[in-house]
Amino acid sequence: MHALLLTILSFCPATLAQRDSYTVCYDTHNQRPLWTIHTIAPATTPAARKHWRKDHQLNSLPSSAFTNTGFDRGHLTPAADVPASEDAYLTSNAIAQNPALNRGQWRRLENRLRQHTGATIVTGAIYANCGNETIEAPCLLFKVAFLPNGELIAALHLNAPKIPH
Numbered sequence: 001m002h003a004l005l006l007t008i009l010s011f012c013p014a015t016l017a018q019r020d021s022y023t024v025c026y027d028t029h030n031q032r033p034l035w036t037i038h039t040i041a042p043a044t045t046p047a048a049r050k051h052w053r054k055d056h057q058l059n060s061l062p063s064s065a066f067t068n069t070g071f072d073r074g075h076l077t078p079a080a081d082v083p084a085s086e087d088a089y090l091t092s093n094a095i096a097q098n099p100a101l102n103r104g105q106w107r108r109l110e111n112r113l114r115q116h117t118g119a120t121i122v123t124g125a126i127y128a129n130c131g132n133e134t135i136e137a138p139c140l141l142f143k144v145a146f147l148p149n150g151e152l153i154a155a156l157h158l159n160a161p162k163i164p165h
Helices: 002-010 099-103 105-113
Strands: 015-018 022-027 032-039 072-075 094-097 120-127 138-146 152-158
Touching: 032 094, 072 099, 094 099, 094 138, 099 105, 105 138, 105 152
Parallel strands: none
Antiparallel strands: 015 022, 022 032, 032 120, 072 094, 120 138, 138 152
């Protein structure tokens, strides 16, 4: 599995940046994350909610770019998976996410995956102009979890309210 993950990491057509508890493939030109990869650590006390902030190293969008767009700031690597890391709240780890998905099916998926300590999870966004005039949103979101026992869990979710023709 280690070789497979190294192969995944090599498919970053943008800037690859290591954070405290995850790695992000970030498109600095379009100011959007393409995917993140992290490993579920043993359960700890969740950190207090932090405030979203711009990732100056990657020149990500300011947190205010998500305000009044109709979308949530959705984590690619969930803050609950990396509770000791303030990096979870960098906007380089945020996508414009449909609120119903973010607070519903996506949250339930993340909670289920969090039960697999040691699982390595790749989460990504597929963009095709599905946002609105205020912000670009990915049309699809995906998660692939590589479990310690060798099993694989994969999910693909429609994120945006519309798919372009």
